[in-house]
Amino acid sequence: MMSAMTNLFLVLATIVNGLYAGFMLTFLIAIMPGLGDLADEQFTAAMRRFNEKVPGPVFLILFLGVVALPAAAFFTGLGEHGDAAGPAILGALVCVVAGHLVTVVGNIPLNNALAGSEGGDDSAARAAFESRWNTLHQVRTAFALVACVLLAVAL
Numbered sequence: 001m002m003s004a005m006t007n008l009f010l011v012l013a014t015i016v017n018g019l020y021a022g023f024m025l026t027f028l029i030a031i032m033p034g035l036g037d038l039a040d041e042q043f044t045a046a047m048r049r050f051n052e053k054v055p056g057p058v059f060l061i062l063f064l065g066v067v068a069l070p071a072a073a074f075f076t077g078l079g080e081h082g083d084a085a086g087p088a089i090l091g092a093l094v095c096v097v098a099g100h101l102v103t104v105v106g107n108i109p110l111n112n113a114l115a116g117s118e119g120g121d122d123s124a125a126r127a128a129f130e131s132r133w134n135t136l137h138q139v140r141t142a143f144a145l146v147a148c149v150l151l152a153v154a155l
Contacts, residue, residue, distance in 0.1 A: 013069035099143035
């Protein structure tokens with residue numbers, strides 16, 4: 001049986017991961033397809049503004065919390081997790097770390113390149129950005145969704 005502290009971390013991890021996965025999924029299924037219909041200059045301007053606004057305080061809490069809370073749930077509960085909970089929490093932790101690596105190594109450099117192209121050729125900037133960014137975003141969204149499911153299983 002898990003302690004109250006471990007349960008609290010697990011519940012918070014599940015909530016924060018659910019919010020994060022929902023944010024990622026919304027970008028995947030609604031925002032990016034909507035932006036995809038825009039002209040190059042509109043698309044690049046919109047993405048630049050998103051990339052300026054997204055890493056605000058609330059997002060950073062989610063971004064850090066999706067790693068910190070499952071880690072806390074896993075490590076405070078060592079030796080007390082049931083047969084499914086421990087591996088599920090660890091699997092969720094692996095997924096969120098992998099998703100963050102995709103973000104840091106893939107999406108952020110693309111965001112920075114897009115920001116640096118402001119004032120230049122929007123068609124070329126979009127061509128260098130959109131397809132690669134969307135593919136990487138699909139991968140990190142899948143990691144976020146799997147992590148959320150694994151944390152729900154652990155509950």
